[in-house]
Amino acid sequence: MIRQGMPFWLVDVRPKRIMMHLALIAGAVVMIYPLLWLASSSLKPSNLIFSDPGLWPAKLRPQNYSDGWRGAALPFGVFFRNSFVISGLAVIGNVMACSLVAYAFARLNFRFKRTLFALMLATIMLPLHATLIPQYILFFNLGWVNTILPLIVPKFLAADAFFIFLMVQFIRGIPRELDEAAAIDGAGPFRIYRSIILPLLTPALVTTAVFSFIWTYEDFLTPLVYLTDMASYTVPQGLRLFMASTGVSAWGPMLAMSLLSLVPLFVVFLIFQRRLIEGIATTGLK
Amino acid sequence: MDGHQTISAAAPAAASPGASKRRRSRRGIGMTAEQNGAAFLFLSPWILGVVCLTLGPILASLYLSFTTYDLFNAPVWAGLENYRRLLFEDPRYVQAVKVTFTYVFLSVPLKLAFALAVAVMLNRGLSGLGLYRGIYYLPSLLGGSVAVAIMWRQIFSYDGLINQILLWFGIDGPSWISNPDYALYTLVSLAVWQFGSPMIIFLAGLKQIPQDLYDAAAVDGAGPVTKFVRITLPLLTPIILFNFIMQMIGAFQAFTPSFIISNGTGGPADSTLFYTLYLYEQGFTNFQMGYASAMAWVLVGIIATATAIAFMSARYWVHYGDER
Numbered sequence: 001m002i003r004q005g006m007p008f009w010l011v012d013v014r015p016k017r018i019m020m021h022l023a024l025i026a027g028a029v030v031m032i033y034p035l036l037w038l039a040s041s042s043l044k045p046s047n048l049i050f051s052d053p054g055l056w057p058a059k060l061r062p063q064n065y066s067d068g069w070r071g072a073a074l075p076f077g078v079f080f081r082n083s084f085v086i087s088g089l090a091v092i093g094n095v096m097a098c099s100l101v102a103y104a105f106a107r108l109n110f111r112f113k114r115t116l117f118a119l120m121l122a123t124i125m126l127p128l129h130a131t132l133i134p135q136y137i138l139f140f141n142l143g144w145v146n147t148i149l150p151l152i153v154p155k156f157l158a159a160d161a162f163f164i165f166l167m168v169q170f171i172r173g174i175p176r177e178l179d180e181a182a183a184i185d186g187a188g189p190f191r192i193y194r195s196i197i198l199p200l201l202t203p204a205l206v207t208t209a210v211f212s213f214i215w216t217y218e219d220f221l222t223p224l225v226y227l228t229d230m231a232s233y234t235v236p237q238g239l240r241l242f243m244a245s246t247g248v249s250a251w252g253p254m255l256a257m258s259l260l261s262l263v264p265l266f267v268v269f270l271i272f273q274r275r276l277i278e279g280i281a282t283t284g285l286k
Numbered sequence: 287m288d289g290h291q292t293i294s295a296a297a298p299a300a301a302s303p304g305a306s307k308r309r310r311s312r313r314g315i316g317m318t319a320e321q322n323g324a325a326f327l328f329l330s331p332w333i334l335g336v337v338c339l340t341l342g343p344i345l346a347s348l349y350l351s352f353t354t355y356d357l358f359n360a361p362v363w364a365g366l367e368n369y370r371r372l373l374f375e376d377p378r379y380v381q382a383v384k385v386t387f388t389y390v391f392l393s394v395p396l397k398l399a400f401a402l403a404v405a406v407m408l409n410r411g412l413s414g415l416g417l418y419r420g421i422y423y424l425p426s427l428l429g430g431s432v433a434v435a436i437m438w439r440q441i442f443s444y445d446g447l448i449n450q451i452l453l454w455f456g457i458d459g460p461s462w463i464s465n466p467d468y469a470l471y472t473l474v475s476l477a478v479w480q481f482g483s484p485m486i487i488f489l490a491g492l493k494q495i496p497q498d499l500y501d502a503a504a505v506d507g508a509g510p511v512t513k514f515v516r517i518t519l520p521l522l523t524p525i526i527l528f529n530f531i532m533q534m535i536g537a538f539q540a541f542t543p544s545f546i547i548s549n550g551t552g553g554p555a556d557s558t559l560f561y562t563l564y565l566y567e568q569g570f571t572n573f574q575m576g577y578a579s580a581m582a583w584v585l586v587g588i589i590a591t592a593t594a595i596a597f598m599s600a601r602y603w604v605h606y607g608d609e610r
Contacts, residue, residue, distance in 0.1 A: 020407055021414075027404065028421045031479070035424070037447055038437045049440070053450040101332040110325035120332070123340050127539055127589055129562060129582045133569050134343035134350065140357065157335030164332070189324045218431045220542045221562075225570055236432035240546065243436060251440065258433035269427055273420055276427070280483050281490035 035262075042256040049251050061252060065260070068253030071238065072245040074230055076257055079238030082227075083217055086151050086234060090216040091209045093155030094163055098208060099201060101158045102167030103193045107179060123161045128221075136225060150226045151219075155212070163208045166283050170204035171197060207279040210272045214265060235261045351580035356573045368580035379581070381556045382564040385470060389560065390537040393477035398529055401481040405488035406518065419489070423482035435476070435546035439463055442472045463547060466557035473543050473558055484529040491525040492518070520605040527604050531596050538589050541566070561585055 041049045045061040052058060069076050104110070105117055139150040158164060174197065182192050198205075220236040227233055233241065239261060242254055269276065326333070351368055353361035372379050404422055408415055428434050441447040444461035452459040462468045499517050508516065541562040544552060552559030552567075565585070569578030 017410075017412065020410065020412060024404075024407060024412070024418050028418060031425055032421055034437060034441060034447070034479075035428070037441075041440075050445040051450065053447050097331045097335075100328045104325045104328035108321070108325035108328065110322050110329070116329070116333075119336065123336065125535065125593075126340065126344075127535065127582075127586055129539065129565060130347065130586045131340060131343040132565075133575055133579050133582060134346035135339060136570075137346070137350075137357065137575065138338070138343065154335060154339055156331060157339060158332040159335045159339050161332075189321065189328070193328070214427065220432050220545070221566070224545075225566075236542075239432045239436060243546070244549070254436065255440065258436050261433045262428055262431065265428055265431070269420075269424060277419065277423065277486055280486045 038255060038259050038262075042252070042259045044252060046250075046252045049255070064252035064256035067250065068242070068257040068260070071257075072242045074233075074238075076235070076238055076260070078231060079233050079235045082148075082232055083235040086148050086223075087213050087216040089148070089152045090155045091212045093152060094158075094160055094212040095205050095209055097156050097158035098160065098163040099167055099198065099205065100193070102164045102171055103189075103197055105164065106168045106171035107176075107192075107197070108189060120161050120164055124165060132225070139226065145226055146228050146232065148227075148232070151216070151222055155216075160212070162283075163212070166208060166279070167201060167204045169283070170201060174200050203275070206272070207275050210268060210275060211279065213268060217264060347579045347582055350576050351583050353576040354574075355576040355579075357575055358573075361576065364576065368577050369584075371577070372580060372584065378556060378559065378564060382552070382559045382561045385552075385557065385559050386538060386561040388470060389474060389477070389540065390534060392471075393474045394530060394533045394537050396474070396478045397481045397533060398484055398526065400478060401485035401529070402488050402522070402526070404481070405485045405492060406514070408485075408489060409492040419486070422485060426480035426482035429476065429480035430542060432542060432546055435543045438472065438476050438543070439547045464554050466553075466555040469548070469554055469557045473540075473547065476543050477537065477540070484533060487525060487529055488522065491522050495521050523604040524606060527596065527600055531593055534592060534596070535589055538585065538592075 036055055037053070040055045040057055042064055043060050043062060044052070044057045044064075045059055048058060071079075101120075105113070105120070135150070136145075139145055142149075144150050144153075154160075178196050178200075179192050182196055187195070217234075218236065219234075220240075223234045223237050224240075227237065230241070239254070239257060242250075242257060246254065350361060352363060352365060354364045354367075355361035408418055408422075412418075425434075442462035443449075444459075444464070446462075448462065449459035460468060462472050495518065499521075500513055503513050503517060539562055540560055544558045544560040544563050545566075548554075548558045548563075550563075552563045561581070562585075565578050565581045568574045568581065
């Protein structure tokens with residue numbers, strides 16, 4: 001019955017199947033058209049953006065990219081560098097902190113384990129806004145506003161409990177015999193974590209890293225709240241600044257920078273597509 | 287299931303001293319006080335985080351919601367004043383609640399309907415599954431970004447893509463973004479466009495449904511519609527509930543699209559004033575931190591209530607495997 005694994009260019013000739021393919025292709029075109037249109041418009045002169053809905057630019061204007069890169073007040077290079085520094089540190093923080101905590105929950109025995117585990121699960125469901133304002137007051141009093149610390153430190157404190165949960169589930173699937181063999185050889189919990197669990201946990205670490213990168217890179221609210229100095233803006237803030245200061249006069253350059261800002265996400269998607277889809281399917285990630 | 291249980295099942299059979307030692311160690315590498323300490327060392331980043339970034343702030347925000355506080359002067363106790371103002375004296379707040387509920391209860395069901403429909407089609411074992419799945423999923427990966435919100439703003443502007451296409455059919459479309467009657471629906475459409483991740487969860491669920499059920503139904507003469515209504519839909523209800531709750535919680539907190547498309551104002555005429563946008567405005571533009579904290583608490587209450595209602599409704603429509 002199931003014809004999976006058949007290469008898609010081998011056309012399945014049953015009429016019902018062809019109808020389904022046609023419907024799916026039409027849907028896929030609708031889904032992807034806005035993005036293709038964005039790519040094409042980023043190369044068009046402004047007057048064509050507002051008159052030609054087609055994908056093939058009648059006239060090319062690559063200067064959109066150089067104009068856009070120069071930005072409204074600061075060049076986009078600054079924003080990209082800020083974004084990559086913050087996202088990179090967030091990835092490191094999440095991978096390190098969440099794997100340590102997940103190991104303890106999955107493998108070690110300690111007092112109040114059940115209570116703490118339930119608390120961890122509860123924090124996953126907690127809306128961000130419940131803590132936004134007091135966290136801001138805390139960071140304000142620590143003098144951290146307008147530094148990247150409020151965006152980074154929570155990751156090193158395993159505040160994204162979702163990833164702890166993901167890793168706990170994964171570690172539970174690693175055979176305990178491995179730990180026990182190492183324990184008999186005299187390895188303590190740190191050795192077991194480092195030389196047994198961590199290497200076998202790689203798939204979950206990659207999933208965590210990929211989602212941490214995407215979410216931190218896309219995040220707009222947190223930088224908007226904490227990064228007030230233009231030189232420390234991230235890419236989303238840079239785009240917003242560009243939009244606010246040029247208004248409707250520079251749609252070409254603005255769409256060019258919008259597209260450019262999506263490129264890192266698109267590259268991550270191409271490389272890690274399987275991992276992303278598995279991550280969503282098994283944990284119900286966002 | 288996992289390694290843990292495999293061992294406990296095997297242990298009684300092997301009655302050697304080694305086995306009993308193994309059983310003891312199985313109950314935890316950290317039974318001694320020393321190892322209990324090791325566990326808390328592993329947990330220490332998270333415990334610090336939970337205390338300073340979650341539990342502490344939650345209590346602080348509850349306290350602040352009963353005060354007037356502008357960040358620079360000490361909070362002044364105001365009792366229930368903030369909550370009274372929210373409910374009775376702030377028409378913009380009422381508007382924000384209306385806008386947000388409309389957004390949530392339009393976008394979430396539509397999103398799930400598309401997700402389910404496409405997942406069912408993709409589950410028919412068609413060739414090219416990976417390619418289709420990738421394309422349908424891509425928007426939900428990029429959709430939360432400022433770049434996509436900017437793109438959406440252009441697409442639905444007066445001389446944007448949608449109206450250019452409508453013009454082919456001789457229709458002179460309105461300016462969707464700047465018309466209070468339509469602006470919210472452009473945001474709903476942006477949310478629905480991102481149905482890819484619930485679709486993937488549905489696909490994973492569909493793969494769990496045993497093929498023999500469909501074969502047996504086919505023997506009894508069931509057509510595709512009967513199969514869908516009598517087999518697929520009931521067996522998917524737990525996943526529908528899960529997706530509904532997750533998407534709903536997310537939708538209540540939506541912020542970026544309305545901020546970008548309305549240029550931070552929630553306009554035109556407050557027609558896209560999302561709850562979170564108004565909270566941001568009160569807290570971080572007007573520095574009414576006490577008032578914003580009260581808003582945050584009401585939002586937590588709304589989300590908790592909506593989630594509880596969804597869970598309680600489950601007994602009437604969610605089918606958990608064999609009736610036990």
